[in-house]
Amino acid sequence: MLQLTAAWTLGQASSLALAQNAVPPASAPAAGFADLMPAFWKPYDKGRALDSPQRVERLMSEFFEPNAAAYRLAGLTVTPQRVRAWLPKFDGMSDAARLLHRAFAAIYETQQGHFTQALPDSQVKVSPVWLMPSLFTFDAHLEPQGPGQPLPLFFAPDGILRFHGVDADLAVLFAHEWFHCYHALRAPLISLDPKPGVHEALWVEGLATYASQQLHPEATLTQVLLDDAALAATPPAVLQRAARAMLDVWESQDPAASTPFLDMGYRGDWPPRVGYYAGLLAAQQLGQRTSLQVMAGWDRGDLSHRLRPVIESLSKG
Structure with missing residues (x-):
């Protein structure tokens, strides 16, 4: 770098x-x-x-x-x-x-x-x-x-x-x-929608985080998470709790529903922008059998059924 x-x-x-x-x-x-x-x-x-x-x-x-x-x-x-x-x-x-x-x-x-x-x-x-x-x-x-x-x-x-x-x-x-x-x-439907579903917004940020890691494999987890040391240190139990909360509002297009997972100013039960980390972990798992270019093409109507099982798995540890 x-x-x-x-x-x-x-x-x-x-x-x-x-x-x-x-x-x-x-x-x-x-x-x-x-x-x-x-x-x-x-x-x-x-x-x-x-x-x-x-x-x-x-x-x-x-x-x-x-x-x-x-x-x-x-x-x-x-x-x-x-x-x-x-x-x-x-x-x-x-x-x-x-x-x-x-x-x-x-x-x-x-x-x-x-x-x-x-x-x-x-x-x-x-x-x-x-x-x-x-x-x-x-x-x-x-x-x-x-x-x-x-x-x-x-x-x-x-x-x-x-x-x-x-x-x-x-x-x-x-x-x-x-x-x-x-x-x-x-994937313009999810990437350019000003009010994407929670799972779509989670994927947009998580996949970008994963892409930066793939393009710069020498980067540390903290660097990949945009120099957020607190986010990189999130305990597994906290990630599980956040993943369960994501599943509860999975399809919501209310911007307030995404705030706890993606907003830098969030203060609550997990670090701000925890969705970046959860999305990264999901992309890492899906990327074991799918290329970055192919995953980038998953758009509305194709994404949810691919992503939800991975977040469900994360919610259970």
């Missing part, structure tokens, strides 16, 4: 001083790649000496409002209150975020090549890619627009640093998100 540096720490990031001419400019972005970070850095840098209300006003008027359409596309509503709460935390990582931004395009190109080599029938360039601050809302995020529509993919340097750390290895994250794009082409 390609890392930003061999050992990239906050201290090293700070020591680089990150003046505009201290680091070479980022590589030219690939086709379909919209980098909003240069437009963000301008008002951010100009406003460092201002007090908080003025800084927020400048960022809103010079960056967030002019890019409101991109944020709507990402499903993110930006308000002055959200920016004000986010800004002090971002200040503490801004040097590292600038380094990540400058390295991002080259890493993006390399990992895209790795992914298309592994899955030659993929069409990752079909998805427009955006790089933008997310106010810690996401690290990487797909926002389905519906069948037949482009599937935009968003990456956020602030979210990547917040959820993965300054020594983030982006290979698994790229593989996970690009597999979602691939899966959307192969």
